[in-house]
Amino acid sequence: MKQVLLIDTPPLFREFLKEKLTSEKISVETLGGRRDAFAKTVSMLPDLIIIDISDTFDDLTEFCEKKRSDPNAYSIPIILTGPIPPREILTKLPAYQVIKYFNKPIKFDIFFDFIGQTLRIPLSIDTTPSIMEIHLNKNIIFIELAQGLNREKLSLLKYRLDEMIEANKLISPKIVLMISNLKLSFVDAVNLELLLSNVTFDPRIQRKNIKILSTDKFIGEFVEGHEEFRGIEVAGELSQVLRTLVNANPADNITDIISEDILRSTGDTKEGTVEMRFFSESGVFNSGNGVEKNQKLQIAIVDDDPITRKILESAFASLNSTIETFDSGARFLVAANQKVYDLVILDIFMPGISGFDILVKLQTKQYPSPIIVYSSAAQKTSVIQALSLGAKAYLVKPLKPEAIIQKALEVLNARI
Template identity: 45%
Template sequence: MKSVLLIDCSPLFSGFLHDKFSMEQIALDSVSNREAYTKMVTLLPDLIIIEVENGISEDIMHFLEKKSIDPNARRIPIIITGPVIDRSKIANLVEFNVVKYFSKPVKFDVFFDSIGKILKIEFSMDTTPCILDIHLNGNLIFIEVALGLNREKLMLLKYRIAELVEKYRINVPKVMLMLTNMQLSFIDGMNLEFLIDNISSQGKIPNKHIKILTSDSFTRELVKGHPEYSGIQVSDDIEFIVELISDQDSVSNIRNFLLEKVLTSDRPASETVIGFIDSRSNLEGNFGNMMRVAVIDDDVVVRKLLQNTFSSVSGETDLFETAGAFFNSLSSGKDYDIVIMDLFLPDMDGISVLKNFQRKGLQMPVIVYSRAAAKDVVMQALALGTRSYLVKPQKPSVILGKVLEILHSSF
C-alpha cells in the first residue's frame, strides 16, 4: 500500500486529503513539524506533503536539510502548498527533492494529477462544473451552490464549515443554502444528500437552523421524504427564508439584512472561500493578466474607475455603455470571467439583462453594482442568479475584493 506523510497540514486540508486518499486505499499519516523527522524515518513514506502558512519557516528548512543528508529519506519526493512566493525561492527547494510547490488556492485537479504520477496511480476526480461560495457573517453561514454538485467541493465544504465554527467559536451556527438556478433530478439524489449531510456535519448543526432557498421541486421532495432531514425548511420565497434565518417578526428590514449579512462577509475572503480552482479556469496565481472583466454601466466615471482598478492587478477590462453592446461582444466570440453591471441602462433594465443571461444559458458570474436598493429589486436580482449586490458608491478595493472572492470560489 502506498503511504503519504502530511506535515503541518490544517484540519481542513488534512481532513479532505484523508477522505480522498482513503478512496484510493492510500495510507495517510499526519504530524506536526516537530515530530516529522522521526515519523519520516520510521515510516519512509512514498510522498511527503507540507502545508505552510507564511512561507518556508526555519523549522521547515531545518527538516528539509536533515532529510537531505539522510541516505534512506533524501529521495522521498515532497509537495509543498502555501502562499505565493518568488520563483527563485521555489527553485532553491529543488535540491531538497521538492518536486512541486502549489500556491493557494490549490488547483486540485493538477494537485492530484501530480500525486498520481508520483505514486503511479490515477485519482478519480469529479469534473462536474460547480460554483460553491461560502461566507460567514456573525453566526450565519451563507452557502451558494450553482451549476452542479461536485463531490470534491462538497467534501471540502464539510471541513470548511467545521473550521469556521471552531475558529470563531460559533455556539449557534445557522446556515442559509441557496441553490442558484439549479434543476435537479433523481440522478443527483446522492450528491444532494451528500451536500445536506456535510452542511449538518452529522448533526452538529441542528436541522432547524438549516434553511434552503430553491425553486427546485426535487430538492423540496427529497428533504420532505427524509425523516433525518425533519426540521430543514425549503422554500422558493426569499422573504420567508430570510425572515426565518434572521429571526425577524416582519420583512421590513429584509433588504438591509440581505445587503449587510447575506451578501457581505465580516471575515477576510481568504478565510471563507472554498479555495478550489480547476485548471480549466483562466486564473493564475495572484489573478494575473488572464482575468477578463466586463463592465456594463452608462456612467463613464464608473467605467473608467473600474478599468483602472482591474488594470492595477493586470486584469483585462472591456467597457460597455449599453447591454446591447455587451451582448454583441458575446456574439463576436468574447468571453468573460465575471460581469459587473448597473441596473439602470439606456437600452434595457438590469433585471431584463439578468433574465437574458438565464435564457442564453450564460454561466459567467454577475455582480450588480447599482444605486437601486429597494428590497424587491435586490431579491429579484438574487433570484435571477446574481452572485453579489453592491450598492453604489463603493471603494475600488471593496469591488476588487468581491471579484477575487467570487473567482476564488468558482470554476
C-alpha cells in the same frame, strides 16, 4: 502499493486527503507532529511525503537536514503546503527534494494532479461543471450551487465549513443552501445525499438552522423523506427562508431585514486553506489578490455613461485584465451569447434593455459569470430585486475606483 506520509496536516484536511488517496488504492500514514517525522520516514520509506506548514519553518529545516543525510530517505520527494514562505527558505527547498510548494488556499484539482504525476498514478477527478460559492454575513453562511454537483467540491465543503466556523468563532452557525437554479432527479440522489451529509457533518450546525432555497420538487421530496435530514426546511423564496433565521417578528418588514441584516457584509470571513474554484474551470490561480500574473481576467463593463465606462476601464486595468465595454444591454447580450466573462459590471438604468432585463435573461440561461451591479439607484427594492436575480453585489454610484476593485476581488475570490 504506493505509500504517502502526511505530516502535521490539520485534522479535516488530513482526513480529506486520506479518504481521497485511499480511494485511489494508495496507502496513507499520518503523523501529528514533526518531532518523530524522521524516525517515521526511515522506518516507512514512503513514496511521497506531504507536510503542512502552519507557522514555523525551524523544525522543518531540522527534519530535512536529517533526511538529506540518510542515503535511504534522501531521494523521497516532499510536497509542502502552507502560507507564502520567506525567500531565504524557498531557495533552500530544492536541496531537500521539495518538489512543490502549494500556497494556501489550495486548488485541489492541481494538487491531486501533481500527486498523481509524482506517484505515476493518474488520480480520478470529478470534472462535472459546478460553481460553489460560500460567504458569511453575521452568523449566516450562504452556500450557492449552480450548474451541477461536483463530488470533489461536495467533499471539500465539509472542510471549508469547519474552517469558516472555527475562524469566525460561530457559536450557532446558520446555513442557507441556495440551489434554486438546479433541477435534479433520482440519478442525482447520491450526490444530493453527499451534499447534505457534509453540510450536517459538524455537530455545531443544527438541522433546524439549515434552510434550502429551491423550488425543485425532487429536492423537497428527498429532504422530506430522508430520516437523516429531518428538520431541514426547503422553501421557494429567500424572504421565507431568512425570516426564521433572523428571528423576525411577523410584523417586521422582511425587505428591511434582508437589506440591513443580511446583505450588508460584516467583513468577518477569514481566508481558508482550500480553494473551491478549480483551475480547470477558469485557468486563474489565486495568488493573494485572486489573479495570477500570467493569467488575464476577462471583464465586461455594461453602462451607457461613457465617463463611467472610462473610469471603470482604467480601474480594472490594474487587475491585469482584458476589458470589454458595452454602451447598451443589447450589445452585451450578443457578446454574452459567445463567451463567458470572469466578471461583469452592470448598470441598471439604461435605454432599451435595462440591467434588470439582463439579469433575468442571464439567470434564465444559467450564465455562470458573477455580476456586480454598479448603479445610481439606491432604493432597497432595487437592491433586493438585483440580488434576487443573481447579482453577487450591489454598489451605489459614485464610488472611488479602489472601493469597486476591492469588491470585485471579494466576489472573484468567493467563487469556489
